Amino acid sequence: MIPGVDGFMYPNEVELQWSVLIVLYPFVTGLVAGAFILASLERVFKVEAVRPTYRLALLTALSFLLVAPLPLQLHLGHPERSFEMYTTPHRSSAMAMFGFIYLWYLTVVLLLEIWLEYRSDIVRLAQSSKGFPRLVYQALTLGSMNVSPAARAIDDKVGYAVTVIGIPSAFLLHGYVGFIFGSIKANPWWSTPLMPIVFLFSAMVSGIAAVLLLYMASMKLKKWPIDMRCVDTIAKYLFYAFVIAFSLEMLDLIHRTYESDESFRSLDFMVHTRLWYSHVVLQIGVGTLIPLALLAANQLWKFSEAKRRVMYVTACSLTMIGIFAMRWNVVIGGQLFSKSFLGYTTYKVELVTREGLLAAIALMLLPFVIFFVLVKILPPWQETEAHKA
């Protein structure tokens, strides 16, 4: 008897190959895609109310994007070899192709859009700051000080175009993460063409919730008033995205239940035993139904500002937990059952190993450190807000 194993497992299934770090990877990438979609609401779909979070969303996306590949690198025994994915890419490798999507998204979409958006601030700061920061800002201007209204108008047009290209790119970025799981035909828990879409919408949900939380937290720290019109609008879009995401997940569930293929009994058993807490209680109950109810209540009734704030913070925090649970259930859940459908194993998170809990926590804190630094270098606060204070 092997400890932690019930029934029959093939020898290579007893120990999980994909650890908590591989859970972080889709979680973090999802936040990137979601934050960017929120930014595009303002830029492309002209939802003026969410303007105060536009820059914040871009910086959030960048901070998380920079961290996105790190869990994968840390998972590898030879991280330095992962760059061979770029130098000698294999066209049949989904991961190799994903590397290029990542680079495209980082350079052509996100960095360019941030640069265009911040250009006038960068030029202003390059002139007003001193010493080392001055050098940094001068480098960031890329040598052009032209921020005439005509030049800014062109920036605006190009920025718009970049965002328009950025939306499908963000979809591709996170759809691809879903694709990597959905295309594993040997694993019935993953192998469904719905996977990229389910991932995409849950990404939007988590990204929007993250930006909303970051915005409210920043305002709290700065002791500035929260723009309730903005927060209400974001909460409304969060609700929409959530309804779609939840429907898709339920569609997947109903489809699996009705189809009841040879894997169903095994997966069903798993959901009722090992995944009960993380899947049914955390993901569906605490992480989806409660926040959905809170958000829906706000669409139906009018609450006081203070109540709304509490409801939003609760809903968004629970959402983050729920989406993390969803990634966990996909990645870890997919490895808990035997491909013989006759047995189950357990996953025990280690603490101080390379792929342990501490590494995961450090990786999850890193984007916030980057975010903090980015906010220092490129303040996202518009003058209007500063005046209000």
Add this chain to the structure above:
Amino acid sequence: MFTFRAVGVRVGKFFRDSGHLIRPAIVLLAGLGLFMVIRGAVVPKGFGQYGHYRPGALAAIRQHPVVYAGQATCVLCHEEEGKVRATGKHAHVACETCHGPLAKHADDPAANVPTLPAVATLCARCHEKDTAKPKTFPQVVTAEHSGGMACNDCHKPHNPHL
């Protein structure tokens, strides 16, 4: 009024105001150029010539000394063992599966006399009971089955049938 001059002024103004957009493009191209240079330096010569690997790998692998002689070579000298084995269930288990790589011995038998396999661990490697093995494969719980005796006290390794 349409004049070429007016158009010229507008075009000139357009380029003056959009000139800065060239800069990120240059940065991007510089990055791309740097990547190509690094790629040229680190990708092995002729990569992909025969497949998705370094062609030099073939020559490198060929450099490894041969360690297995192959059982056709063994039976040239050990005709007796060859015959015995061929009549039993181990007919399809090659000599060096049990005896280990013996190319050196085959080249010069007197200088490299092989040590005989340790029966205590050898047989269990294949015959220890395991639910993952096909049911038709002969397996025993060795401790119960042999009662502590060596397998070859009862079975002959080259033809294990009693």
